[in-house]
Structures are given as structure tokens and as C-alpha cells.
Amino acid sequence: MLISLDWLKQLIHIDKTAEEVGALLTGAGLEVEGIHKLEAVKGGLEGIVIGEVLTCERHPDADKLSLTTVDIGTGEPSQIVCGAPNVAAGQKVVVATVNSTLYPTGGEPFKIKKSKIRGAVSEGMICAEDEIGIGTSHAGIMVLDTDLPNGTPAAEYFGLNPDEMFEIGLTPNRADAASHYGVARDLQALLKTPATLPDVSAFKVENTSRTIAVEVENLEACPRYAGVTITGVKVGPSPEWLQKKLRAIDLSPINNIVDVTNYVLHELGQPLHAFDADQIAGNKIIVKTIAEGTPFVTLDDVERKMKANDLMICNTEEPMAVAGVFGGKKSGVTEATTTIFIESAYFSPDYVRRTGMVHGLKTDASFRFERGTDPNMVITALKRAALLMQEIAGGIISSDIVDVYPNTIQNTELSLSIERTHQLIGQHIGAERIKTILTDLGIEVNGETETELQLSVPPFKVDVTREADVVEEVLRIYGFNNIEVSEHMGTTYMASFSKPYPEDVTDAIMDYIADNGFHEIITNSITNSNYYKPAGDAEVAGLVNVVNYNSEDLDVLRKSMVFSGLEVLRRNINRRQRDLKLFELGKIYQQQEDGTTKESRRLALYMAGNLTAESWKQPGAKMAFHDLAAVVQNVLRKLNASDYETQPLQPNPYMKQGVSYVKNGTIVAEIGPVDAGVAKFMEVKEQVWYAELNWDYLLKKYKANLTAEELPKFPEVRRDLSLVLDKNVTFDQVKHIAFRTERKLLQDVNVFDVYEGDKIEQGKKAYAISFTLLDKQQTLTDKVIDSTMTRLMQQFEKQLGAFIRK
Template sequence: MLISFDWLKQLINIDKPAEEVGVLLTGAGLEVEGIHTIEAVQGGLAGIVIGEVLTCECHPDADRLNITTVDIGVGEPSQIVCGAPNVAAGQKVVVATVNSTLYPTGGEAFKIKKSKIRGAVSEGMICAEDEIGIGVSHAGIMVLDTELPNGTPAAEYFGLNSDSVFEIGLTPNRADAASHYGVARDLQALTDAKATLPSVDDFKVNNTSRPIAVEVENTEACPRYAGVTVSGIKVGPSAEWLQKRLRAIGLSPINNVVDVTNYVLHELGQPLHAFDTAKIKGDKIVVKNVAEGTPFITLDGVERKLKASDLIICNAEEPMAIAGVFGGKESGVSDETTSIFIESAYFSADSVRKTGMVHGLKTDASFRFERGSDPNMVLYALKRAALLVQEVAGGEVSSEIVDIYPNPIQNFEINLSIARAHTLIGKEIGAERIKSILTDLSIEITGETDTHLALSVPPYKVDVRREADVVEEILRIYGFNNIEVSEHMSATYLANFPKPDPEHITQTILSFISGNGFHEIITNSITNSKYYTAAGDEAGLVNVVNYNSEDLNVLRKSMVFSGLEVLRHNINRRQRDLKIYELGKVYEQQEDGSHKESRKLALYMVGNTSAESWQQASSKATFHDLAGVVQNVLRKLNAANFELQPLEANSYLKQGIAYVKNGTAIAQLGQLDAKVTRFMEVKEQVWYAELNWDYLLKKYKDNLVAEELPKFPEVRRDLSLVLDKNITFDQVKQTALRTERKLLQEVNVFDVYEGDKIEAGKKAYALSFTLLDKQQTLTDKVIDSTMNRLMQQFEKQLGAFIRK
């Protein structure tokens, strides 16, 4: 949609530059996709001013040239050599200054330069009308009769100011803004200016010599239909001002009558149609549906077969137009037309939309009707059009206004909670500010209490039907950019979400583990006490009273043996590559005789990580394969900021690590002791991990924080450290993070070496460090300084040797 700024300023007195207005409109939901400059003449007379000839003397070396001095309102008078025969001292003239560009009528553009003509310096050019592109005369320079000061832009004198045109990406819900007046209404709410409609007080019925009867058969598809006759008109080209307005928004002028209907459409958003009264057979208009398949030739010369659902504007005998969509070829205005019937109506959006889709027709009128027009604008637009037709085509109003409106469309009544409005907005802006915005948007406040406002919304606001819609109107005028965004993103203003559901979290994690190739097992919580005797872990066993089998006489204290039973069963059946997990309960008797029950998540890996394949070689499962799964589970539970500590000796794990968070072991991981696996008749190496599930669920918080994507690039630097064999990567990482808290984003180890190339008892880590400054681009100086500090701390705290 194109909106002319000059046209807009006829409806609202706004004293702001076009660029600033564009920003205001975009912020209010009318996205300005571009602002284009429309010039009345090419170049817009830039650099061309009004000057006064102070002196005029004959050129000493050329009989037909004169040397003049001209005051152009800036500094010392300019000397200009002029060949026009009518130049004289005391004249007000048009001067093209140095570096300005002229676009002469019928010629090529050229730039004015300071030059010498027959030895005399010339600093500009005194112009004829064809030389600046506003006429064709070259008889002499233009001599002006004006009191404007010297230096005044010539465009101001000729009334040729350029126009700015806004290209607005109108969304389907903003039918109320599909016109210059609609945009002015939004600007009224955004600024202190007041939007006003041109007066139609001069409208009057001159006579009733040419009445047209109107009958509406389908009032559902046409709730309101109005019209009036204007006779004695002269069809021809439109006035220059009218053509200029239409060209500015991309329309080609047709004739003065059609141009008026297009002008009012884009000014007010109310589509109109003009019928030649000589072609209204029976002097009667009938708004109705016609028989399926009725032939009809539209203005584009195409014969269309009408549908029974189409609403048609007919005369007493035949169709004349498809209501709200397209006119007919036989009833339109032509050069011979002397009397017209102007139609202004409110058609159902559903009806127009359906008809337009069926026939594949999209017009400026249907664009507005199918989104929802304003039933209260019908009569005003009709009077406005009649007055403009009389202005540009002559004639007299020759009938009373016909207005068929059996069931007036009422305003929408909405009850607004002020507290709810503040909640949806996300900020307390105050009841007075809310009322002010609503009033500026022509939403009437019909009643109010301390907590609620009773509102009456005009029907042209087709997208304002609920309380939330009203709040959106308030917010777009108040400004989305004026709502501060908290550091921690939250959606509590939309709904009260329940606390994280433990069962949902559990199923999410188990699905994730399954997605990593693990199979879930479910085993019995009652097990054999001999397992714990063999492992030397009999303390705290919970005995089962009245057990039926010696093999099932205690509640399990650990998840280890349940999984080993499953592994043994599968390995004995030649299934040697296994990844299994179980979420189950363990039980332990306390010193005071009470029993403790808790849930553990156990994971087991045996054999190869994947089946044999020609595409890749099989590899044995390692500690790190299982550690990767465990760490990803902890990250999904927002427990990623853990510490790694060597695992204390226990009855099951030969060696391993503990994941510690806030002093509590949340998980343990390692290789099961061979004496335990041999007792369970499992000969393979078994990697085992156990997570403290109850603790993790208790501490689980869905408190993800959203951050803006970094605007500046990351930098990676690599180091190779030689360290004692007992130094872990976690110690290196924690040392780095303590040394550089701001810039260091990630520490990663991509190679580890132990061998005869380095000293015995040592190992070499190849590490990468990712640095990022969120405020600016990192410089080499800052990067080198950071890496030097890291190396110093590695040497000081870990006894590292930096390999070059």
C-alpha cells in the first residue's frame, strides 16, 4: 500500500520529517518498507534558487553576451555571463548555482560548473523555463514578479515541492488503515496532531430531476447501500492536482469521474462506483443474486459466468456490476456520459471474498471489502465524492440520497480489566495513559470503575473484538520498544505454568537415553543376599520376611546385580555388544532401624559400541563413551556445572569418577570390579554409571536463560601442556575458568599423549581455548595477554610445561 505524505498532511497537521513518521508508523504495526521521493519535475529543481540581478553590462569581447552580478542570498554576489536578450538590472530571476544539475525540456541533463566565457568568469546560469524543465519557452530568461527573498529555492516559488511516498506492508488484520485517513488516525494516537476529514457541509441537493430507485434483496450480503445522482457533468481529463495525487500512489488517471472514485477510495478507504444513469434500465438498481451461469462482461472485456452465490448490482433488466469487486463494461462511465449514479455501499466481507476467489479477481475495492470496511463511512464518502465530481466535472446533485440500511451495525462492546491489560502489556503504564490511548483511537469509554473500563469499539476496527485485542491496540500505540525486557526471559505474563512434572522429565530423559542406542530393562527389586556377601557389602540389607525362595530373600541395595543378571543372560546367548539401562528403586536399613528408599538410574555398557559394518570398524566401549551419555543427561537436567572427583573406593567400581554438585555426588561412573563380574559369571569388561535420580529431580529447575546471539566473532587458540600423569583434564579446565571468567567460553581437549617421547610419569594434553568478548571484537593484544595469563597459572598451579 502506498501513502503520499503530502496527501496525508492534508488530513493531519504533522510537522515531522518523513523518516521520523515512517519510524512511528512501523512501531505502531504499519511497517514502512520504504520511503520513495516523487519529484514534480526531474531533479526537483535542486540547487536552483531565486536571485536578483544587481548589475548588467555588455561583455567587452562579445556583442550578444552580458556580464551580470546576481545576489543569490549567500555571501558575495555571483558574476554570471548571460546571453539572454531580456536580462536587465533589477530583475528577479531563476539561477542555477554551481554544481546544480539541469534537466531541460526535451534535452539531456547537464551540470553547472564555474567556467570562463570569452575570458569572463561565470558562476552559475540565469535560466529560461525550458532549461529547468517546467515549460518549453526559450524566448528569454524568466523574469519573476515576487517579493520572496533572494536564495529562496525555486521549487518553493513554483509550488513544485517533492513528495515522499510510504510503502507500507499492510497486514490482513489492519483494514482500518487501508487509506490515508486510516493512517492519519494512527498518527493522531502517536502524536499530538489531530486527524480531520475534509468538510462536506457544502453538499446539497440541487434538484430531484434524476432519481434512481434502489432495492436490496440480499441484505445479509449487502447490509447498507447508498447512492446519489449527479447530472450535467462533463467527462474529461482530471485537474492537475487530482492526477498528481493518483500518480504519487502508482495509479494512472483515467477521467475525472473515475479518478474521483479512486481518490475517495484511497483517501477514506471506502470503495465507490459510478454508473452512467443512461444505462440504468428502468431507472432502478436491484442488489441481488442471479441465476447460476448468467453471462456477464466485466470492464476488462472478459465474459464471466456468474455464480448463484455472487452478489450482483443489476438494473431492472440485467447485471451491471459484481458487487464490491468489478464493474460491468456496458454500464461504465464514458466520454459521452452526462449523468452518473454514485454508489457507496457496505458489502459483507465473506461475500466479496468468496466471489473474488471464484472469479480470480482482485481489485482495490475488493481488497478493502473482503477485509472489512466501515459502514459508518458510507454516507460521508458519498457526499465527498459528489462534491469532488462537481468540482472537477461540473454538474448538479439531481436526486435525494438513497440510503438503505435496515439493520444498523452496532459498535462492539468490550469490558477491559485494567489489571489484565497491565499483565498482558508486561508493564504498569497507568489507567490514565490507557484511557488516553483508547480515546485517541476513537474507542469510546462508556463506563468505568477503579478496575474496569466499558468500551464501545467502532465497527471499522474489524480486528478488535476481545479484551486481548484492545490491549494489543494500546500496546502498539504505547510502543513495544517502551516495554523493558527483563534480564531473565519469562512467559509468566501469558500463563501460570505448573511446576516441572517429575514424570514428564523422567520420560524425556529415558527417551533421550534410548535414542543413544540403550535398551531399557525392568528387573525385580527382590534379589539374592549372596550377591552382597560376595561383594562384602552386607551392611544395611533389608530382609524380606516370609520369603519363598533363598534366591529372593532381600531387597536390593544396589542396581549393579540386577543389570549383571541381564547381561549374563544375553551374553550366554551370544549377544555380546550390549547397552542397557534401568530406572529402579534401592533400599537400605538405617542404624535406627528405619528403611531408606531411593531411585537410581543405572547404565551398563559391554562389548563394542556398534555392530560390525563394512563402513566402519567396530571399537570397544570405553569409559568416555559412557561418560558422554551421562554428561549429556546431566546437561538436560540443568546440572552441567559439576565437578569431577576421583571416586572413593567401594565394593563395586574398580576405578572411576564422581560427578559432584554443591558437595553432593549426583552420579558415579567407572569399571565394575572384576571380582564382582566374575561372581556373576560375566567375563567381559563392564562399564557402569549410576545417577542419584531422586536428588536430580528434586533439584531440577527449568530456568533456561535466553541470550542475544553474539555480534562479534569467537577466537580459538591452542596449547600443548605436559603434566604429571595424575593431573586430570577437569583440573586444567577449572584452573582456566578461574583465571579468565569473562572471555573464556570453552576449554576442550583434542589429543592426549603418553609414551616414550616425553618423560616417564608425564602426559601431554593438546587443548583448545575459545575466547569471546560480547561487547567488541577481540584484538591480538587482548588475546595474547589472556593466553599468557593462562599459561602462567598452568605452570604455577599445575606444574605444567608449555610445549612450543
């Protein structure tokens, strides 16, 4: 979006440079991506000023030259040699000062230097109009009739001051700033200077001889529709000032009527459309949707098949325009048009957006309508356009303004907590400052207490609908750069601290698990003692009984998380939701021998069904042990507990096999399949993979470990081995032996294939394992690599009885 600084200055007083204004706008959320200088003439008449000829005498050594002294506002007169026949003392003239550059009409540019002409010093040049590029006459120097002080820039006299354009990357939530007046509203709050709307008080209805009736059939799509008729207009080119304004924002002038509608759109943000009133059959506008597939030719000569939900502007016989998007070929303004009907409306963003997407139409009007315009600007923009058209195209206003607006769009009423505002901003700025900013932005403060403000948000603030939105408005005007960073500030996302809050660590892990497709469940800590009875008296003995329980199904506190999850799985599977990944952070309870109750937290994860759904491309893949193990291992890694040992699971009543992760002698996690008998007892008809993590222990031992080191300068080397081992040897054993054998160079050990079959001895298995080696100080040589691999192979043979396949 392009915004003209000169245009802004017509709406608000600005005494800052373009760079300063750009910085203010960017800080307020209207990111200025670039500032471009637009010169009315090449060079912008820089260095060319108004001067006064004080004396004029014939040059002593040249009959056709004059020797003059000229006051150019510097305090000391400048001596200038001039060859024009019409130069004389007392004249106001245009002077190109020393070091300025002239861009003459039809000639090459040249720089003015202090020089000697026929022996006389000349400190500048008195100019003709073709010499400064504003005309073609070379009959003599320009003699001006002006009282402007000497030294005034010539660009100011000729009205040729260069404009500066802000290229703004408008974000979707700032529909209110999609115009010069919208930007001026932000500057009003930033500069503490009022922005003023164009004066439309001169609007006057001359007669009502050409009234166009309006009927809105679809008020949902068009809550407000207004219009007025002007007769006796003469369509033609726009005046230079209007063409200049449009070209400055990359619009091509078309004719004076269309140019005015574009001008007002970019000035006030309200799209308009001008119809040839003589083409409005029945002298009536009907706003409605039309039948599916109705053909309609738009202004670009393309016939389109309209949809049933497309809102159209019609007359009594046919459609004339696609509401809020594009005009029609038949009703557009031409050179023969003498009577126009100006449309100004508020269209539903949903309807305009849908129509624009379906037909691939994007216009300046639809850009604004689909984001939301200001229903309260409809009449102001209509009057502004009518007055401008009268000024440049003639004609008289020949109807009252018709305004169909049965259901007024109300302001949004909000309560704003002062404390919450300060909390979200991160700094106390005071209630008075908050009120001032909101008032400057056009948000009304209708009431207040010590803790709260009652606000009325006008509809042009399309995206301000919640308290947080209001806080954002306050913050962007107050300035993000003005928020001080407290030395006591802590966050969960910017950095890690040596003693982080346990709640923050917990939230981060829960987010990670949820991001991996798990759904969090919340179940009751009170459960059914019958679940534990099949495991025997020892299991039941450790239960914590509930006194005065209301249901026999809820008589004890749970001893394990497993049954809580199985209840949820059963309920979902019975309702044909078979592919499930669930997790819960909850408490378990254990009766101690001394009669006390031990309470601890466990993180439980459950998986059942398919990991991937079946499709034409691939069959469904069942969830497996390693799918759950990968999540658990990553959780442990995030908790800096990855230095665990893996051990075979000690059988328990709920899982007969699996893996335990042990750290410093404490079991931190267990993974395995839920025992088939337990699953059957709980009426769960799918295999369930279950993991339980000792959450309290993991949090207690957790320490933030944010480290950084320089990236290695030398390449890694990979070597592979195929080891034939006894079936009971785990990969974890291989890994630990490897890292104990080579502590410096070995970076990673990974198994990429496992084979068991008739090609190797019964009771054996083959591991294909990769070893990654790296020396951070130098490039590894073959000798070092071979030596390292030999030592690894020797230890595998010695400690594991491995056979190395070569």
C-alpha cells in the same frame, strides 16, 4: 500499499522528515518496507532558487553578454554572466546555483560550476524554462511575478516539490489503515496532532429530477447501500493534479469520473463505483443474489458464470456489477456518459471474500471490502466524490442521497482492566496515558473506575473485538521500544534458568507430548477397589480407603494410573474410537506400614490401535513398544535425565514384561504392554502399551542445562560392525561397553538392523551397529580409527562373548 507523504499532509500536519514518519509508522505496526522519492521533474529542481537581479550592465568584453549581480538569499550578492536579451535589474528570476545539476528539455544534464566567461567571474546561471526541464521555450530567461523571498526553492514556486512514498506491508488485521486517512489516524495518536477529514459541507442537492430508487434484498450481504445522481457531467481526462496523485501510488488515470472513485478509495478507504445512469433499466438498483450459472460480462470483457451466493448490483432487467468486486461491461462510464449514479456501500466481508476467491478476482475495492470497511464512512465518501466530480467534470447533483441502512452497525462495547493492560504490556504506563491513546485512536471511553475502563470501539476498528486487542492498540502507539526489560523478568520461552518453576517445566513437557498426537485426559483419583483384588491381598493392603464413600465403585484412592486410563480407553473403543494416544499427569496414593499415606505424581501414557490409518497407499500399522519408548526417551532427554540405564522390567500385576529406565538406582520410568488378563478384566479389546514416569523424582532432579559449543571443524567418521550375540544381551549393554572403552572419540552408537533366524546359531541374534567417531582437534587417521575399532571389538568379544562377522 503505497502512501504519499504529500497526500498525508493534506489530512494532518506533519513537520517531520519522511524517515522520521516511517520510523513512527513501523513502530506502530504499519511496517514501512521502503521510502521512495518521486520527482515531478528530473532532478527535482534541487539547487535551483528564486533570485532578484540587483544590477545589470553590459559585459566589458562581449556585446551580447550582461554582467549582473543577483540576490539569491545568501547574504552576499552573486555575480552572474547572462546571455539572455531580456535580463534587467529589478527582475525576479530563476537561478541555478553553483554545484547544482540542470536537466534541460531534450538535452544532456550538466553541472553548474563557478567559472570565468570572457574574463568575468560567473557564480551560477539565470535560467530559461527549457534549461530547467519544465518547458520548451528558450526565448529568454523566465521573469517571475512573485513576492516569495530570495533563496526560495524554485520547486516550491512551481509546485514541483518531490513527493515521498511509503511502501507499507499492511498486515491483515489492519484494515482500518488501508487508506491515507487510516494512516493519518495512527499519526494522530503518534504526533498528538488531529487528523481532519476533507470538508464536504459544500454538498448541495440542486434538484431531484433523476432519482434512482434502491432496493436491497439481501441485507446480510449488504447492510448499507447509498447513492446519488449527478447529471450534465462531461467525461474526459483528469486534471494534472489528480493524475499526479494516482500515478504516485502506481495507478493509471482512466477518466475524470473513474479517477475520482479511485482517489476517494485511497484517500478515505471507502470503495465507490460509478454507473452510467442511462444504463440503469427501470431507474432502480436492486442488490441481490442471482441464479446459479447466470452469465455476466465484467469490465475486462470476460464472461463469467456467477454463483448462487454472489451478490450482484442489478437493475430491473439484468446484473450490472459484482458487488464490492468488479463492474460490468454494459453499465460502465464511457465518453458518451452524461449522467452518473455513484454507489457507496458496506458489503459483508464474507460474501466479497468468497466471490473474489471463486472467480479469481482481486481489486483494490475487494481488498478492502473483504477485510472490512467503515460503515460510517459511506456517506462522507459519497459526498466527497460528488463534489470532486462536480469540480472536474461539471454537472449538478440531481437526487437526494438514498441511504438504505435499516440495521445500524453498532460500536463494540468492551471493558478494559487497567491492571490486565499493564500486565500484558509488561510495564505500568498509567490509566491516563491509556485513555489518551485510546481517545486519539478514535476509541471512546464512556466510563471508568479505578480499575476498569468502559470502551466503545467504532466499527472501522474491524479486528478490535477483545480486551487483548485493545491492549495491542495501546502498546503499538505507546511503543514496543519504550517497554523496559526488567532485571527480574523471567519467561518460559526465552531462556532456561538454574531453578525454573516446576509448573513451567511441566507445561513444556505436556505441550511436547500433545504435539506428538497425544490427547490429555483428566480422571478421578478415587477409583474402584475391585480393580486391585485380582492381584492379591498384598496389592489390596496398600490401598487408601475413602471414608463415607457414596458409591461402591468409588471407594479407594488409586494406587496406579493404569486403571484410570483403561476406563477411558474402554469408553472410547466401545464407541468405535480405536486408535488412541492418551496421557495424564495425576497423583497416586500408597498406604504405608506405619499408617501414613504416601502421595506422589505420575505421568502416564497410553497407546492402543493403529499408529497410522489404513489407506490405498499403505496398510494400517499397529502401535508398537518403540513408538511409545521414543516419546518417553525424548521426555527424559528434555528433563536432562537421559543418563539412565535400561533394565528388564520387574514383573508387576499390570505389566508382565517391558523395560525399566533406572537413574542412580531409582526407577524413573517403566514401559510395556498392559497384561492381557488386566485388559480383559477391564473389557478393553485392544492391546495397550503403557508407560509410567516418576514425575516428582524427575522434577526434583531436573536442572536446566543450556550449553553451547563451537561446531566441529573436522569430519565425523562412521564404522559398522555386525555382532552375533546371545539373545539375552541387550543393545544397551553393547552401548555402555562401547562408551566405557572409548570415551574421547566415540560420539554415537546406533543399531540399524537386528537378525534372528536359521542362518545363525539357535539362541543367538545379530546386531548391525554403527559407530560415529570424531576428534575435535584434528582429522582422524586410518591408524587411529582402526586402533579404536580393534579395542571395541576386543571388549565385545571379552565381555559379551560376541562373534564379529566380517
